[in-house]
Structure formats: C-alpha cells, structure tokens
Amino acid sequence: MSLSLMCISHSPLMGFNEPAEGVREEVDALFDRARAFVSEVDPTLVVTFGPDHYNGFFYDLMPPFAICYAAHGAGDYDTSADEFVVPEHIAAGLAQYAVDHGIDMTISRGAELDHGAVQIPETVLGGITKYPTVPVFVNGVAEPFVPISRIRLMGQVLGDYLATLDERVLLIGSGGLSHDPPVPRWAEATEAQRAFLLEGRHPTPEARAARQAKTINTGLKFAAGEADIQELNPEWDNAFLDVCESGDVTAFDAYTATQMTLDAGHSSHEVRCWVAACAAMRSAGPYVTRERYYRAIPEWIAGFGAFFATTA
C-alpha cells in the first residue's frame, strides 16, 4: 500500500486564453513535472476529488460530496466525455466504510462530471480511461456548504480505507484557489438562471457555446482590469498552500464558507477538493512536499496552485 498526493488548480480557460508572457511555459513545465510524478509513483488506483459547475450536479439534488460508482465526462470546454474506468467494488468499499465511520456519504451510479473533475486527471494521466479511478464529487459552488471540518473528516476516513488496500493510490485534488468566475448563484439569479441551476443538464450546443464564450470573455476582461468579478488573492492562496504543506490538516477547519467567499471569491470553495485529498493523504501519516507552485493567472480566472506530496 502507498498513498501519494497531487492537488492542482483547474481552469477551463487554459485551452482558450493566452496568459502573460512566460506563464504558459511555466504551467506546461508544471504539468510535465506532474506527469513525471505520476510515472514515479506508478499508481494502481486513482481517487479524484473534483467539483462540478452545474454540468452534472444541480439544485434538484445537491449533495455535499458523493462517491461515483460509475461516471462519465460532461465534455464541457473540450474536456473528455469518456467513461471513467471505476472499480465498483472499491467505490462500494469506500462508501460502506464512510457510512460505517460517521460520514453521510452519497453515492452516484451514473454521474456526469465536468472540467472540474476531468481536466486535471485527463492532463496528467493521459486520459480518464488510463487508470482505474474512483471519482469523488465535492460540492464547491452551490450553497449551503457544510463545514470544512466535515470535508476534512470525509477525506480522512476515505484515506483510512484506502490505506487498507494493496494498491498504490494516487489522490488527485482539483480546484481553486481564489477565484470568482461568472457562475450564476441562486440568491441573485434571474428566473431563467434559476431554471438552469435547478435542472440545466444537457444544454443545447448553442447554450453551451454561449456559456463558455461568456466565461472566456470574462477572463480576457479580467486580465485587462475590466471585469466585474472579485480579485484573485495571492496572499490567501499562499496561506492555504502553507496549511497544505504543514500537514496539520485540522488547521483547515478554521476556514468558514462566509469568510472564504469574502476573501477569495465564490469559487474558492473548490479548495474543499484539496482539503479532502490532503486529509486522505495525512491519514497515512506525515507527508513530505514534492511540489509547491503558485501563480495568479487572471486570463484563466485562477489563483493557480499545485501541491504534491509523498509519505515521509
């Protein structure tokens, strides 16, 4: 048994907007290191913690997190629409262990997962069908948010179970850090937006293209200082990375949803995926940092970070 950890921010704008000079090369080099890390740890099982942005999970039923026994990509922003290769017995073992240990786990036998859960595995693993993978959805956009301590505990319990398996497990956390992309929110939404937030699965190609064009354009305007969205917060992002590096995962519990929104934007809640992944990793004992990266990238509407670790 071994556990290794790779948390990386995603951004669907990576394939659409050019960042400032030198940044693309820097991030490409990060992904090269990520692929080398995957080769080194040579996983036999991947567990992903990823959010959704109203492509697969809607307000008709919005769990705080869910283990997927079967899942496929939504194909948004040109990400893969393939079917994940999920070892169902491991997904079921994780879910049973979670409920037996005080975690009210939701399961899905047919999740649709968007760029939040697909982009990073696809990029670092060479596709989402290459490794047996258990995707875990973690809500990072839809209020109400459960306390971070519950996400930390969920990750810890899943890590405890994974440590019993005769597998080399790679934990992938995808999301955040500070960012505030133009994802509609129920409290301020128009009637049409509420209809979408409630049950907007499988939009027409035109509706999908319009949504994506709006986000791509917001990224360009944000970089030009002209977008009406919250600023990135590199200080907040680096403090969060400090907690990841410290290995003191209980320190995540001090983050509250209200303060996170104020400090780091409405989509900063995606760091819940990192919290779950770090807590799962820490359940196997102390870890050592193998990669820490940070760059604020407005064209991608992303406080863009990475943190990799292996067992000490």
Ligand SMILES: O=C(O)/C=C/c1cccc(O)c1O
């Ligand atoms: O769902 C969308 O349309 C946009 C999502 C987005 C934009 C920028 C950064 C991110 O992490 C996103 O998920």
Ligand SMILES: [Fe+2]
């Ligand atoms: Fe996101």
